[in-house]
Amino acid sequence: MTRHLPLDRGAGIAIWRQIMEWLKAEIASGAFATGSRLPPESEIADQFGVNRHTVRRAIAELSSEGILRADQGRGTFVATTPLSYPIGTRTRFSDIMSEQNQTPEGRLLGSSLEPADALRAKCLEVPAGTPLIRLETLRIAGGVPVIAGTSWFEERRFPALVSDYAETGSVTKAMAxxxxxxxxxxxxRVSAALVSEEDAGHLELAPGSPVLLVDSVNVDGFGKPVHCSRSRMASGRMQLVIES
Amino acid sequence: MTRHLPLDRGAGIAIWRQIMEWLKAEIASGAFATGSRLPPESEIADQFGVNRHTVRRAIAELSSEGILRADQGRGTFVATTPLSYPIGTRTRFSDIMSEQNQTPEGRLLGSSLEPADALRAKCLEVPAGTPLIRLETLRIAGGVPVIAGTSWFEERRFPALVSDYAETGSVTKAMAxxxxxxxxxxxxRVSAALVSEEDAGHLELAPGSPVLLVDSVNVDGFGKPVHCSRSRMASGRMQLVIES
Incomplete structure (x- = not known):
């Protein structure tokens, strides 16, 4: 650690969370590499000018997220590097995870039939009110939840989508x-937000963690939109990669 | 608004912040369009089961960020839509903003000379310890700060970079x-984080707001890295757009 994190008191963010987010960012940036040992709690506490218990809380949360791992008597170690999610024309979760030796899994959390609102009508290029299937999914890599997603499909075009997804765990296979x-x-379209309570539960994130919001439009061979989605990615576990 | 936001008590995030972030996400998603009026404070308060003052604090913060605008006697209106930042091979801040009718500006916040650490050495493909220029900048669009950035350049290659940037306000021009x-x-590489206190000041963000972290590598015509950077984007004001 080369410098102090200035802590914000009165920012509406607890000090332990600020230290936790700082640690997470250091790990994501590679400043603390996978397998490396964190400085002792007391040292981090001194650097921030806080109580050891505050640092302990931050470390406990990161341990519960699987980012840190305590090794009795030896210290606390960085357990993971964020997975990479390349964004391109052919962005397939299963392929991307398999290439990084992660067993991919897609779990159906829920579904409903709803009329297209203005946003979804525009995205799918259908009249407002068109019946859409709304699919709530959780994507898991190597046993760890990484993306909570909501997808919309025109019901007329994909009448059996929900059961096909439940069976295959893959949007690609269900659409095929x-x-x-x-x-x-x-x-x-990518932006950042704080995780919702519902997503925090599914993604096993500390409530209020930052997430990447990715809104995407997918088209068929004729350029017609067939699948619109809004994904929430656990930012400590997954990063988007855009290569030119 | 179609459903309640479940508030997290004990998450280390103040309730007013949670409501603020919810509003920001609704605006970013287009659910509340630019120019539309927010529901009255009392209505939002009822929906969340909180005091009106809590909602007022959230609205005040968003107003100070320029996202909402109070119109005396008429209500509170959505003032902006996030700007788009397309990521591609030729990603030029000035061009991107000009195309969206925003006057671009680049301000020098600070600079230093430092030896390349492991991360920067890898990024720039130079030996660790190579003297690098570190540039701290603030990018402003139409008078509103949108990106805080740190850039690294090999000093030997760009000896006058700092003064050239200060004069031109553009990395592209300084490199030319x-x-x-x-x-x-x-x-x-894109991830999400909470804004640091320093960036919150420069970006005029409420402390603890989520930001997009974008780490990028730029190469010259021979494929040699010439400029590595870490940008922090104000997520309510800017979104990344990746088109295939």
Missing amino acids: RAGVTDYTRKES | RAGVTDYTRKES
Whole structure:
């Protein structure tokens, strides 16, 4: 650690959270590499001018997220490096995770039938009110939840989508069963937000952690939108990679 | 608003901040469009089951960030839509902002000479310890700060970079003066974090707001890295757009 983190008192963010987020950012940036040992709690506490218990709370949260790992008597170690999620025309979760030796899994959290609101109508290029299937999913890599996602599909085009997804755990496979054997990502819009309580539960994140919000539009071979989604990615576990 | 935001008590995030972040996300998603009026404070307070003063604090922060605008007697209105920052091979802040009718500005916040640490050495493909210029900048669009950035350059290659940047307010122009008339972005890695206190000041963000962290590598015509940077983008004001 080369410098102090200036702590904000009165910012509406508890001090332990600020230290936790600082540690997470240092790990994500590579300043603390996977397998390396953290400085002792007392040293971190001195650097921030806080009580050891405050640092302990931050470390406990990161341990519960699987980012740190305590090794009795030896110290606390960095357990993971964020996975990479390359964004391109052919962005397939299963392939991306398999290439990084992570067993991919897609879990159906819920689904509903709803009329297209203005945003979804625009995204899917259908009239407002068109019946859409809304799918709530959780994507897991190597046993760790990494993305909570909401997807919208035109019901007329994908009548069996929910059961196909539940069976295959893959949007790509479910769409292929309806005859859309290929699709490409046309656009992704990326912003940052604090995790919602619901997502925090599914993603096993400390409530209030920052997440990446990715809104994407996928089109079929004719350029017609077939799948619009809003993904929330656990930012300490996954980073987007855009290569040119 | 179609559903309640479940508030997290004991998450280390003040309730007013949670409401503020919810509003920001609704605005970013387009659920509350630019120019539209927010529901009255009392209505939002009822929906969340909180005191009106809590909602007022959230609205005051968003107003100070320029995202909301109070119109005496008429209510509170959504003032802005996030600007788009397309990520591609030729990602030029000035061009991107000009295309969106925003006057771009680059301000020098500070600079230093430092030996390359392991991360920067890897990024710039130079030996560790190589003298680097570290540039701290603030990018402003239409008078509003949108990106705080740290950039690293090899000193030997860009000896006058600091003064050239101070004069031109543009990394592209400063690099051109040293003979690098063209460069392309090779890679961007994107994650989310909470803003640091220092950046919160420069970006005029409420302390603890989520930001997009973008680490990028830029190469010259020979594929040699010439400029590595870490940008922190104010997430309510700017979103990344990746088109395929």
